[in-house]
Amino acid sequence: MKKGLLTVVSGFSGAGKGTLMKGLLARYDNYALSVSMTTRAMRPGETEGVEYFFVTKEEFEKSIEEGKLIEHAQYVGNYYGTPKDYVFEQLDAGKDVLLEIEIQGALQIKERFPQALLLFVTTKDAQTLVNRLKGRGTEDEETINKRLKRAAEESEGIEEYEYLIVNDDLDTCIEDMHDIIQKAKLKADRNIEFIEKIRKELKDR
């Protein structure tokens, strides 16, 4: 059984990360979605254990201390983190695990798991992002402005990601993401074991 690929999906708030990942899960059976832990308040329509595991600040800090998270970060005043066990179990079972996390966490993953694939989701321009955030209607003006300010900050780190996913047409974008993730498995630096094997065979002749 070949291990799955750990794929980190970051991107601007409002760029459609969540919808893209739901699309991938619905359309292909090789993905598993990591559910993050957070201290932020539940939004209307969200369910415990689906979008997030919602915990208190004290519970979150206990998980950090006990080494139960593979990454964690703070974003707009709240903690977000990825529970370790589920991710490792799914990768071992051959599933490609999708982590929707922000840039601080993504960089921790890149550092700890250099084989991980980092994708950054963006709209085609800033105005489209503004329109989508306003259209969502779940947040007040102040929160939207915080998110846009954060997007400007996050844009500084885009080059740390391997691929850019421009979410213009949803269908095309889901297929692009799938192809990128599957083809990323063929990257030379993710196949060092194979390269060393054939190199040895050629030398030993």
Next chain:
Amino acid sequence: MKKGLLTVVSGFSGAGKGTLMKGLLARYDNYALSVSMTTRAMRPGETEGVEYFFVTKEEFEKSIEEGKLIEHAQYVGNYYGTPKDYVFEQLDAGKDVLLEIEIQGALQIKERFPQALLLFVTTKDAQTLVNRLKGRGTEDEETINKRLKRAAEESEGIEEYEYLIVNDDLDTCIEDMHDIIQKAKLKADRNIEFIEKIRKELKDR
């Protein structure tokens, strides 16, 4: 008109580079094949201007002096090089240009055109390579052994390539190559202009 992607295809002699590229050209209309210049003898079935432009040593060295090649190298005692004009014209016309060259030339391309995509074609193991070289029946034992020795040397450089193309099933392999080339255009480091534009838009709000 978006410029095409310069794609370098290297790989072990006998791994099937030529067949894969013919497959890509037959199946998709976005590719243009760069025809190399060489001083090696024409093989049975080859045509001037199709597999190569066959020239003398003197003609080749004149092209180098006149700056008409974007890369050149020596391999098994012969010169091989890529004429510049055709490649640039095709890229400007939006075609993805395929260059079948060996590792010395590939590294020159990587140095001069960092956006170029480098693919390495291999069989699934060394024995399959030996079998294919012997099955080709166009070369004597000594030349085959030279090629295998060269393959062992080339295997040292595989990590310089971005993707590994394991040519096991031909059809799958052609599709994989196509997907890899098309998706490579979405790599963050090939979209610096886009990244800088949206970053500026977000800051200027």
